[in-house]
Amino acid sequence: VPACPQCAKPLDELLSVCPYCKANLDLLVEYVGQLQTGLTRAEQLTRQGELGQAVWAYLAVLEVDPDNAVARRQVGQVATAVRQFDRTAPGRRWLGRLRGEHPEDRRSFRWRGPLLLALGAGLLALAFFLGLFAGSYFADAGSATPPARPERPGPPTLAE
Ligand SMILES: [Zn+2]
Numbered sequence: 001v002p003a004c005p006q007c008a009k010p011l012d013e014l015l016s017v018c019p020y021c022k023a024n025l026d027l028l029v030e031y032v033g034q035l036q037t038g039l040t041r042a043e044q045l046t047r048q049g050e051l052g053q054a055v056w057a058y059l060a061v062l063e064v065d066p067d068n069a070v071a072r073r074q075v076g077q078v079a080t081a082v083r084q085f086d087r088t089a090p091g092r093r094w095l096g097r098l099r100g101e102h103p104e105d106r107r108s109f110r111w112r113g114p115l116l117l118a119l120g121a122g123l124l125a126l127a128f129f130l131g132l133f134a135g136s137y138f139a140d141a142g143s144a145t146p147p148a149r150p151e152r153p154g155p156p157t158l159a160e
Contacts, residue, residue: 002032035065042071051078 003010006023014029043059055078061071086092 002028004028031064035061035068038064039068039070042074046074 002014004023004025005028006020006021007021008020009018009020011018011025014025014032016024016026016029018025038057038061042054042061043052045051045057055075058071058074061068062075064073
């Protein structure tokens with residue numbers, strides 16, 4: 001039962017003027033009418049099997065009246081069904097495994113980061129020691145004979 005927005009008294013029937021405080025209730029009448037039209041349309045769509053459009057119609061009702069019990073129940077049922085489908089659909093489970101959402105995969109995924117880090121550190125250490133080795137090698141070679149530079153072939157000339 002809607003209440004008068006002016007004096008908050010419950011209105012048994014919708015009139016364009018409040019019987020208690022004589023406030024103009026045209027807006028309230030229009031609002032309730034829109035709501036009723038929206039609900040009727042949504043119910044029709046549900047009966048016709050147009051569930052997608054019915055959900056949109058119920059959402060439109062909730063936009064006008066967020067506490068509308070019928071619309072909330074209907075949209076809530078759809079949301080629950082979608083969540084159920086999300087959990088149980090085989091395709092979704094397969095996709096989850098693919099994304100590493102499977103418990104075992106998740107464990108291996110958690111180790112992937114540190115493993116890569118360790119591998120990177122190992123490569124860095126290897127490069128460092130290789131550099132030291134190469135440095136000392138060339139230092140020794142430099143003291144005896146300068147390292148032989150391979151002669152790069154020059155550009156072809158017309159004489160040849
Ligand atoms: Zn009133």
